[in-house]
Amino acid sequence: MIDLTQFYDIRFLIELGAFSLLAVIILGLSILTVYSRNIVHSGLYLLGSFAAVAALYISLNATFVGVAQVLVYIGAVGVLILFAIMLTRKTLMEEESHG
Amino acid sequence: MSGEMMAVDYYIPLIMFLIVGALVPIGALAAVKIISPQKSTLQKRSTYEGGLRPIREAIIQYNVQYYLFAIAFVIFDVEVLFLYPWIYVYASDAIPAVGGVSIAITGMLIFIVVLLIGLLYDIKKEALRWV
Amino acid sequence: MVLKNLKMTLKRSIGGVEVTRLYPEKIMDLPDAERGVHVLDIRKCIGCGACARICPNDCIKLVPYARGNPLKNKKQQYPQIDYGRCMFCGLCVDDCPANCLTMSKVFEIAGWERDDIVYGPEDIAVGQYNDQELAELAEEARKAEEEKKRKAAEAAKAKKAKAAKAKAAEEGEKGSGEKTAKKKAE
């Protein structure tokens, strides 16, 4: 049974609010990543969604995983993606952005 | 209902830091919007390149050789990540010593040596040569 | 290694003195040879215009100056220097036949308008006459002028007299000398 009293617990509300906010951010940024017309914008949205995922991990009390997410996904994989974008052909980018 | 400090609670103030950190520049920009003059012309907004019209775009394709740096970075960054949890266990009794030799320490030393060998191999293959 | 560099800067920082001068308060010592704003010895200047002719930038112009030496020709003119164009080469100083143009150590000649840095003789002249001297000089000049006039008048008179004499002599030759003598007596 669902204990309805916990809905009135402010801590629960904060957690719920934080989770929904993060979920919205993650989903929104992910959608933007896919639909963005500019490949660099896509990359940056992806980084933002990584950051939100890190925040989600932390809010789930998995702090080490969250910080590791920041270090590896934003610090390393994100840089890898940005680097890769800089190494792509410009015409390719234009096709992406106009297509 | 008594709230014991959970690890996550330490991170909550940081959100406020992030917000304040974003508000400082936004406030400054808003203030500038109010006080500073706004007489933008096409000339004023042109790209600076030694005072001349740039030849072609700035965004070009860089040499693919540089990608090796990024890949090497990811590899080493992830491997360094493995070292962080180890800090907490290497001197504790979580991993027992066998025959007076700490497994945690020996294992990690071996790990470092393997990393080092990998790095030397990278250097020898000239993967980390700046072109 | 890089330590030598660090040592050098540290040495200069600890033992060193400030070399920069706080400019308007402290001005550096300038040598006597300094080529700054011109100085014109107004008593010596003969207004020949050699400075204006030698100037490579055409910045010297000759202008009349009321406080110049009235003893000399009234039409004498004195150099006016446009420091917006001057390049302080010193050729004018070298070329001055009367050695009346020199250069001083003054170098602060900024102004708000272009005309502010055109220095006329009143700005660069030294040995200017004060009012009394000027009056005396003017008096002298007047006297000299009068003297000149007087001399001229005298000369004219003498000439006239001479001419009259000559005429009389001529007339006397013709036998009318007595008549004129009589007229004079009357």
Added chain:
Amino acid sequence: MVLSAITEFAAQEPKIYGLVIGLVAAAILASIINVVAMLLVWLERKVMGDFQARYGPNRVGGRWGVLQLGADAVKLFTKEDVIPRGADKPVYVWAPIVAVATTMLVAGALPFGAVIIDGKEIPLVVANMDISAFYIEAALSIMAISAFMAGWSSNNKYSMLGAFRGIARMIAYEVPMGICVISVAVMAHSLNVVEIVQAQSVWFAIAQPLGFVIFAIALITDLGRMPFDQTEAEEEIIAGYNTEYSGIRFGLLYFQEYIVMLLGSILLVHLYLGGWNGPVIPVISFISPMIWFFMKLVIVLVALIWVRVSLPRFRIDQVTDLGWKILLPLSMVNLAWAVVVGLYFA
């Protein structure tokens, strides 16, 4: 009284307490950091003048030129906000904001000294989590992103080269820096900065001199200061990723550099120079840790300026070579050393 009430509340409602205290602390710290960073700019100009036999700022605000930065700030605020026509506007606008915001993330986890109350040392830190060193390390690695955003969005060749160099430099020094943090943590048996400070009965700079040198070099590189300021080498690429920024946007990016310099120096003091540790000064024992902390911080800052005025700049390929081929193997050697020495001392 009040203190105990607050601690009680904190124990009961840690999340609300966190939000409230976070907001207050962030606001206070943000203003303190901004003021200190401004003083730092002034200090840098003045100390640089001293090293170079000149005065530095000496007109605005009297002989010492203390109001020079106020004058500069007024100038930056009243300058027109110009966004170049070729720029990618959203990224261009967001870059300074991201830069300052991510910097503040670091500030939240750093202890700014400590005070002694009733013989008990209370570190002045907002978020004292158990892996704060790891967290700071991770937050520092985000800095390269804002530099990339600024450089890429400007659509300027100098900016582009600056952004590219910035990333290349960051990835060369991130790993040695991380390994140095691990070496320190190995000796302290903790990743918490406060505990690392408290564990330093002997300064880690003495216990691991190699690690100290590597970390200092990596830190200077991260800060982008001489001899590692290839991203802004004005003789080559004008101002790197800052080139197209002007007015207050440039001011923010410039200012952020000084904030990072301040925070980086604090990190160096904490990790290697014993933080606020020092003999208790009898009369003013309340703030004696603060005094030690500030003394060390000022020395580190002056040393950074000293290095800046004294050394020529490396070439970018030499920088990456130094990072990958020298510092990275050496940092691994240092880690092994830390393990062995740490065990021996433990």
Added chain:
Amino acid sequence: MTTANDVLSALQSAFPGAVEEAKISPERQLWATIKPDKIVDVCKYLRDNHSFDHYSGAAGVDKIDEGLFEVTELLASHGAHQVVALLKVKTPRDDPSVKSLTGLYWNANWYEREIWEMLGINFEGHPELYPLLLCDELVGVWPWRKDFKGYPDYTTAERAIEMVTSDGYTEYSFPPTEAEIKAGTVPVDRPKYPTFREREEMEIEGESEMILHMGPQHAVVPGPFLLDILVDGERVKKAFLDVGYIHKGIEKIMENRTYTQGIPITDRLCYMAALTNNEAYCGAVERLLGIEAPERGQYIRMILEELSRIQSHLLGTGEFLTLIASAVYSPFLYMIIDREDVLSCIESVTGARINHSFVRFGGVRNDLPDGFKDMTLDTLKMIRQKTEEYKELFLSDSIYRKRMEGVGVLSPQEARRLGVSGPPLRASDTPYDMRREDPYLLYKDMDFEVITRKEGDSKARVEVRLDEILESCYIIEQCLDQIPSGPVMAEGVPKRIKPDPGEAYYRVEDHRGEMGFFVVSDGSDKPAKVKARGPVYAYFQALPPLLEGVYIADVVAIAGSMDACTSEVDR
């Protein structure tokens, strides 16, 4: 030792009839008029058989009375002998055309381009006859011609017509007015050629290549010039150089001034070398007049020129340091501080710190002041000590060495081929110094060493400069010991200089290399033609080939180690 006579007789026997007239004046300078169709053969013969491997420049003279253009090619040798050959080629004024020497001497390129754009002489066989100093609108007015009527007025902003290019940039054009076309100040039929930008764009090949402007407003450039580098990532593939942004037309200005008025204008060629420029110009006019300064005057000139060399090298080295370090780099400021003392020494004599305008025809402006000797000796002592410190710094610091060793290497052959002179040439193991090669003043009595280095890289160039500071200190000390008393100006120099018709070439060792003045007199009180052959012009020309294949950061190190001065290039 080869003398000018030997060269002349060899020429006459090898090419009978090719030498129309010839004279040797003064000793070591061979003036010869060569038949236009033989000039390339003669030069090839001289280069191959008499080691005239140094193409020193070319000067174009408009002889409007004779209906001729005269191009004088200046040839010399890198140390094999001391003869300077000045070969004149005449060409009719209505259809001027001369054979190009670019096939023989690589560095003839710029000199011939300059003569083409200024005089309109066509150089047959020149690979890229594009304007160098003039802007595109002015090509075709031929400003060095004596019947040149003046520039069209391109200065007023109202006349500019705005044009928006396809990529959204504004450009301006200045169409001539009817009145100007009538007055003849506008070129009517302009030569056709691809513009600088079009020539650059042709070179871009791959997707990863881009052209980066370094200049005209850039921290690397000592004055406005355009250095464009075609880069692939961080590597420079090709470099392009465009100069002329501050072209002042000093040579034309001097044609409209009297000889004396020309002296202060030579200061403005390059402020770092004002005294040596004075010396070169006054020396040339003294040769025309046939006078010589008294001994004391010559000593004073030497002392001041060596002091000036010290200050120039200090500033040059300091500027180089800021380029490989940053603008806040301290040793640069220390060098500036040291230089101030040297400038004070010079100022106490000349009265100016930068633009001295001190040398006169037949002597100097004034004598040394009291206490000059002590002051200078003190300063020199300080400079010596400081220079030793800087040298030690360069040798010991690992970052310097990483940045400079093996960067921008010029082999001796390459350096001679590119025509550089001064410290860059001497750093490439070629002891070529005018003070030894073509002694002027009293340098033949002085004991000094020509500093050379074997490596030919940026570091060697800086080291040569620092060593030359020490050598200059030694020369000044000798001069101060030996200086006799006496007058500083020669007797009987007329106030109004009017040399007999003729021409003279006089070259001195500038701080940066070979500085020569070629002066033609037509008997009036104004020179008919003045041509300044500056050392930096040659450095600039040699820069693009040096920059191929280096890193962007090395561009700065190489350009800085050349110690360039745009003012002199543009003149």
